[in-house]
Amino acid sequence: MILRGVDLHIDLLANQSMASDHERLLALTAFDDTKAGVKGLVDAGVTAVPSIFHHPPECLPAADAELHHLTIPVIDLASDSRVALVAQVKAAAQAVGFFQVVNHDVPDDLLAEMLASVRRFHESPVETKRAYYSRDHRRRVQFNSNFYLFQSPAASWRDTMFLQMPLPASEEIPEACRAVAPEYARQVQRVGRALFELLSEALGLDPSYLEEETMCLDRVNIGGHYYPACPEPHLTLGTSRHSDASLLTVLLQDTVGGLQVLVDDDKWVDVPAVPGALVVNVGDYLQLMSNNRFKSVEHRVVANSVDSRVSVACFIAPNPSSARVLAPIVTGDGAVARYRSTTVDDMFRYYRNRTKALNGTSALQHFTI
Helix, strand or coil: CCCHHHHHHHHHHHCCCCCCHHHHHHHHHHHHHHCCHHHHHHHCCCCCCCHHHCCCHHHCCCCCCCCCCCCCCEEECCCCCHHHHHHHHHHHHHHCCEEEEECCCCCHHHHHHHHHHHHHHHCCCHHHHHCCECCCCCCCEEEECCCCCCCCCCCCCCEEEEEEECCCCHHHCCCCCCCCHHHHHHHHHHHHHHHHHHHHHHCCCCCCHHHHHHCCCCCEEEEEEEECCCCCHHHCEEEEEECCCCCEEEEEECCCCCEEEEECCCEEEECCCCCCCEEEEECHHHHHHCCCCCCCCCEEEECCCCCCEEEEEEEECCCCCCCCEECCCCCCCCCCCCECCEEHHHHHHHHHHCCCCCCCCCHHHHHEC
16 A cells, blocks of 8 residues: 555644645645545554544534434335325425335345445455546546545545446456446346336326436446445544435445435434335435425435445436436426526536535525526
């Protein structure tokens, strides 16, 4: 592990507040230049969280805070009643924006192997991962730590491998995931199609509406997240409070826990690991298209000192460079559009260029009428 170039800056910021924006930039750059991620810091034996990862106290879980006792809905996709199933999905998308689905027909061994493959990648030698390290969003395979490292007020204790599926050649996929990622992506696309149909019906539309209107089920972006055990979890977060730039996000998580959803603007709810379940959340694009009927809620991942956490997020969204228009669906007497229509390209560009990414401020505010 080569970390000598970063030691000076990491030590400078490990035990004191930021001296200046310039010193913070030096530390961020030095950390990024290692191309080893947070896992590299842990492997190097850090015992204190560097200050570039320190989040303001008001953004961190309070030691004595009580979590909201709301239960995230678990929906059985094998329900015998289509009417009841649509009603359950509609209620969850409207009230919470998060739900878990079971009996989705993705084989258990495929779920387990997908999680294992992401762990294998992140726990492989840094020289193997470094070949994929990049911040070029145009690259279809990349590895980095904190997508918005240089824009966010504080870095998060997380590394991510990104795959834009399908890829032209399977050889482009890192070897650790090559045997499983293509089939997993196909299965998520199938589940996504079923969810789009249910959500379309929940909006009172033809089941094919969302798929035909967005034309995005031919692709899925996979984010394989790795959250190393943290020596000082009370100082940082695994992922900052944010909502997703997607129509839907389908998440596979291990049993470590840490995912939390914000409800009623001030209460956090745990999303527990349910055996065999996939976690589904409404993204900002779908909140816009549903004209606020479905909620894209903010969520975060808390850090822990006990074990590393692995999750696989599949983002279902149109190509970021697409000129396809996202327009609010306005139905019913007296209904008015809550958002202005925008292209996917314009919306994604706004997300990418925000100076304070993942800071609890919804990007949808920019598109509100």
